[in-house]
Amino acid sequence: xxxxxxxxxxxxxxxxxxxxxxxxxxxxxxxxxxxxxxxxxxxxxxxxxxxxxxxxxxxxxxxxxxxxxxxxxxxxxxxxxxxxxxxxxxxxxxxxxxxxxxxxxxxxxxxxxxxxxxxxxxxxxxxxxxxxxxxxxxxxxxxxxxxxxxxxxxxxxxxxxxxxxxxxxxxxxxxxxxxxxxxxxxxxxxxxxxxxxxxxxxxxxxxxxxxxxxxxxxxxxxxxxxxxxxxxxxxxxxxxxxxxxxxxxxxxxxxxxxxxxxxxxxxxxxxxxxxxxxxxxxxxxxxxxxxxxxxxxxxxxxxxxxxxxxxxxxxxxxxxxxxxxxxxxxxxxxxxxxxxxxxxxxxxxxxxx
Amino acid sequence: xxxxxxxxxxxxxxxxxxxxxxxxxxxxxxxxxxxxxxxxxxxxxxxxxxxxxxxxxxxxxxxxxxxxxxxxxxxxxxxxxxxxxxxxxxxxxxxxxxxxxxxxxxxxxxxxxxxxxxxxxxxxxxxxxxxxxxxxxxxxxxxxxxxxxxxxxxxxxxxxxxxxxxxxxxxxxxxxxxxxxxxxxxxxxxxxxxxxxxxxxxxxxxxxxxxxxxxxxxxxxxxxxxxxxxxxxxxxxxxxxxxxx
Numbered sequence: 001x002x003x004x005x006x007x008x009x010x011x012x013x014x015x016x017x018x019x020x021x022x023x024x025x026x027x028x029x030x031x032x033x034x035x036x037x038x039x040x041x042x043x044x045x046x047x048x049x050x051x052x053x054x055x056x057x058x059x060x061x062x063x064x065x066x067x068x069x070x071x072x073x074x075x076x077x078x079x080x081x082x083x084x085x086x087x088x089x090x091x092x093x094x095x096x097x098x099x100x101x102x103x104x105x106x107x108x109x110x111x112x113x114x115x116x117x118x119x120x121x122x123x124x125x126x127x128x129x130x131x132x133x134x135x136x137x138x139x140x141x142x143x144x145x146x147x148x149x150x151x152x153x154x155x156x157x158x159x160x161x162x163x164x165x166x167x168x169x170x171x172x173x174x175x176x177x178x179x180x181x182x183x184x185x186x187x188x189x190x191x192x193x194x195x196x197x198x199x200x201x202x203x204x205x206x207x208x209x210x211x212x213x214x215x216x217x218x219x220x221x222x223x224x225x226x227x228x229x230x231x232x233x234x235x236x237x238x239x240x241x242x243x244x245x246x247x248x249x250x251x252x253x254x255x256x257x258x259x260x261x262x263x264x265x266x267x268x269x270x271x272x273x274x275x276x277x278x279x280x281x282x283x284x285x286x287x288x289x290x291x292x293x294x295x296x297x298x299x300x301x302x303x304x305x306x307x308x309x310x311x312x313x314x315x316x317x318x319x320x321x322x323x324x325x326x327x328x329x330x331x332x333x334x335x336x337x338x339x340x341x342x343x344x345x346x347x348x349x350x351x352x353x
Numbered sequence: 354x355x356x357x358x359x360x361x362x363x364x365x366x367x368x369x370x371x372x373x374x375x376x377x378x379x380x381x382x383x384x385x386x387x388x389x390x391x392x393x394x395x396x397x398x399x400x401x402x403x404x405x406x407x408x409x410x411x412x413x414x415x416x417x418x419x420x421x422x423x424x425x426x427x428x429x430x431x432x433x434x435x436x437x438x439x440x441x442x443x444x445x446x447x448x449x450x451x452x453x454x455x456x457x458x459x460x461x462x463x464x465x466x467x468x469x470x471x472x473x474x475x476x477x478x479x480x481x482x483x484x485x486x487x488x489x490x491x492x493x494x495x496x497x498x499x500x501x502x503x504x505x506x507x508x509x510x511x512x513x514x515x516x517x518x519x520x521x522x523x524x525x526x527x528x529x530x531x532x533x534x535x536x537x538x539x540x541x542x543x544x545x546x547x548x549x550x551x552x553x554x555x556x557x558x559x560x561x562x563x564x565x566x567x568x569x570x571x572x573x574x575x576x577x578x579x580x581x582x583x584x585x586x587x588x589x590x591x592x593x594x595x596x597x598x
Contacts, residue, residue, distance in 0.1 A: 024434060050434045054427070055460035062424040062457070066400070066431025069418050074431070092421050197416035197432070199396035199439050206365075208410045210401075210419035 002182040009144045010174045013103055013167065014039035016151035017075050019186045022101070023049035024074040026063035028056060028082060031115045032171040033105035036077040057082040061089030061102075068093070068100045069209045071196030073155055077103035079171075080121050081112060084129070090164055091130030094226070095211025097195075099158035101151070102136075103167045105174035108307075108334040116334020117171035117257060122311035125166050126285040133223055135230045136164040137237065138284040140255040144178035150282070156189045161233055168284060170307065172257045172336070233286055240288035245277030245295050250349055253279045253316050254305045258337055262305060265342045274346055284312065292319040301349050303327045305337050361385035363394040367411045374567035374574025376531040377405060377473065381412050383537070384444070384471060387545045388415065391552065397440040398432050400425040402454075404446040405479045423454025426461035429468045440551060442469040448478045451487040451511050458517070465522035465556035469547045472513065475564040476585065483569030487511040490588055495569070510588055514561045518594035524556035526595040530563040532581035536591075555598055563589055 007015070014036045017025075025040040037053070044051040054060035060076050067074040078086065083104045093100055104125065108118035123129075125138045137157050141147045147169065154165040197207045213219040241259075244266055245251055252262040259280040269276040279295065279302075281288050301324055304313045310328050317326050329345055331337050360366075363385035371377045388394040397415040401407055403422035410417035420428040425443035433441045450458050450472050461468065477495055478484040484497040488510050492501040514528045525547055529540035540562055547558035563585050565577035572580060 024431075026431065052430070052434060055456050058424065059427040059430075059457055059460065062421060062427035063431035063434070065420070065424075066418060066428035066433075067435040068431070069428075070398075070432055070435040072435040074435070088421055089424075096419070197398050197418055198436060199398055200416055201395040203395075206410070206414050207416045208419070209417070210408075210410065212407060212419055 002184050004179055004181050006177055007144060007180050008035055008175060008177050009147050009169060010035035010105065011039050012144045012148040012180050013077070013151050014043070016148040017101065017155070018043055018047060019182070020073065020152040020155040021188055021190070022073045022075050022155060023047060024052070024067050024072060025049070025076065026052050026054050026060040026067070026074065027076050027078065028054050028060050030079045030082045032107060032174050033077050033079045033103065035174070036103060057085035058088065061086040064100050065089055065093055065098060068098045069197050071193035071198065075101040075103065077105070079105050079107045080109050080118070083121065083124065087130035090136065091132050091134060092211050093164050094130070094134035094136065095132060096209045097162040098209060099162050099164070101154045101158055101165050101167065103169070106168060106170045108332065114334045115171060117307060117336065118332070118334055119170060119256060119258065119307040120309070120311065120332065121168070122284060122306070122308060125168055126287070126315070134226065135285055136166055137161070137233065138166045138168050140168050140282060140284050141173065142256050142259045142280065144173070144176065145180050147173060148180050148182070152186050152188070156187070157237065159190055161229060163229070163233070168256070170257050171334070237283060238286045238288040238290060239282035240291040241278070241280040241282060242291060242294065243278040243280065245279060247298055248275045248277030249300045250274070250276045250303055250346055251279050251295055251299045252276060252303050252305055252342070253281070253312070255281045255284060255312065258305050258307060261337055261339060261342070265339050265346070268339060268343055269346055274350060276346060281312070287315045287319065289319045296320065296323055299324055300353055301325045301327060303329065303342070303345060303349065305342055306330045307336060308332060361389045363388035363414050365412055365414045369412060371405060372568045374565060374577055376562070376564040379531050379537060380471065380473060380562050380564065381409065383541045383544050384442070385413065386541065387548050390545065391548055393440045393548065393552070396438065397442065398436070400429045400432070400441070400443040402443065402445040402449040404449050406444055406446065406473070407480070409444050423449050423452070424457055425449070426454065426457040426466070426468070426470065430461055430464070430466050433466060433468050440548065442471060442548070444471045445473065446479065447472070447474045447476065447486045447488040451513050458513070462517045462557045462559070463520050463522045465524070467551055467554055467556055469551045470559040471544065472559055472561040473564045474513070474561050474589065475566040477566050477569050479566045479569055483566070488513070490584060512589060514559070514594045517559065522557050523559065523595045524597045525550045525558040527593045528561040528563070528589060528591050530581055530586065530591055531565070532563065532578045550598065561589070
């Protein structure tokens with residue numbers, strides 16, 4: 001059995017990254033994710049890595065761009081307003097196919113917003129916060145154990161597809177403490193990086209990392225290649241959890257912190273005689289559409305619950321595609337959906353069915 | 354027959370796209386000659402910026418990264434921290450370095466980041482067709498200062514080498530000019546020194562090169578060279594501003 005430790009979510013991410021072979025971290029302080037930087041500042045020098053506090057989020061993501069271009073495993077982390085500043089860099093990383101891991105411990109917006117938990121950056125992460133036709137893998141853990149496991153996985157996925165992987169948490173997940181059981185050996189998969197800029201040592205052709213192609217025909221082909229990669233990821237990497245969903249009438253669709261609340265709703269609903277299940281996307285992009293096919297015949301309705309005005313809701317509706325009713329409950333501004341409010345909606349759904 | 358002059362090895366065969374009379378070609382050549390003479394091309398990683406030289410990787414043969422506008426010093430920092438034994442340089446214009454990239458250049462310099470910056474100062478945005486740059490001289494006409502740069506409206510030119518030289522971090526900062534053979538030779542020595550400082554791991558080095566933009570200045574190539582001598586050098590004096598070796 002691996003080592004067990006009581007850890008904050010943010011610390012579990014940092015520890016997982018180091019275990020995954022991340023040697024450099026570039027970041028800028030912002031609540032509620034700063035413990036990641038604290039942990040990295042303490043630990044990275046001990047593994048011959050570099051922790052560098054950048055002058056801005058903009059500089060931090062560009063340091064990531066440079067370091068990752070050498071084929072090194074690197075990461076940055078931030079929270080919503082900081083992630084907005086990184087969008088330019090994320091678009092360049094996507095356009096030049098440089099792999100990197102970026103953590104977003106989401107806080108409520110818009111603007112400076114607040115520091116309480118939120119899921120209002122779903123559009124930004126999944127629909128392209130920066131310019132251009134691009135995608136990034138978005139992982140949505142819902143426990144500290146999963147923060148650890150998915151962080152390791154994020155590095156593998158990024159390297160495999162030469163893509164940015166976002167770990168999308170929220171203020172609750174980043175700040176709460178849970179027991180983490182660490183593996184003795186991490187399942188690290190690192191493909192060769194013949195594309196990396198390392199200095200050609202007069203032994204090979206020049207390598208260039210770039211996203212500019214002024215010839216529109218060339219740029220369209222470049223985009224087609226990107227889209228083909230995204231198609232492959234959609235096909236192979238969608239992940240989800242179905243919980244009590246085999247024969248339930250109402251399926252709650254929720255991720256991250258809200259999925260945990262949904263599970264307590266399901267237990268309470270059972271006591272009242274309601275058969276409720278959970279569909280929890282673990283990858284927000286690619287969105288796990290196939291999970292809906294597994295439950296859609298039996299389910300009478302879907303209820304999307306989010307800490308937003310209804311962002312994932314759009315993908316749920318696209319997946320259900322009019323075949324069953326889709327209800328929504330959302331809280332904003334750092335407020336968290338409450339079990340009894342969700343239960344009340346479920347009673348209403350049963351009453352109207 | 355003895356070869357007395359040839360293209361540097363570190364330059365590729367691609368024909369340059371720069372305008373007639375533009376000094377980018379000279380600056381490229383000087384950097385390439387230095388990479389050859391120090392025999393460092395194989396371990397050099399260059400950072401291209403945004404501006405006319407966005408595709409300098411089509412001309413330099415070393416490994417290169419194309420950086421977002423102004424961010425080359427941050428990208429260079431990431432590269433150098435990952436591969437401390439590589440040689441890393443950025444090649445940036447004055448819009449890139451002195452306007453949108455002000456934070457990145459100041460902090461890379463302040464950290465004493467062990468990189469070399471080649472800074473092309475031609476007092477104008479070339480690629481986007483001649484807008485005012487932070488380095489634009491007072492009274493200079495540009496497409497966004499059609500009545501001339503007026504200090505009350507547009508502020509004053511930024512002397513980047515002087516600004517950076519007050520920081521502890523930089524090891525070597527020199528301003529040179531490309532307007533005649535004598536000064537081109539001095540510029541070459543400055544570039545060579547800057548790379549040597551990096552090889553010696555002394556910290557941040559930068560060479561500011563006073564350069565032409567005949568197209569957007571509306572001058573002939575010869576008139577443009579004369580403008581450097583007569584108008585730019587009085588605002589941007591040549592010399593070594595920092596030497597901490």
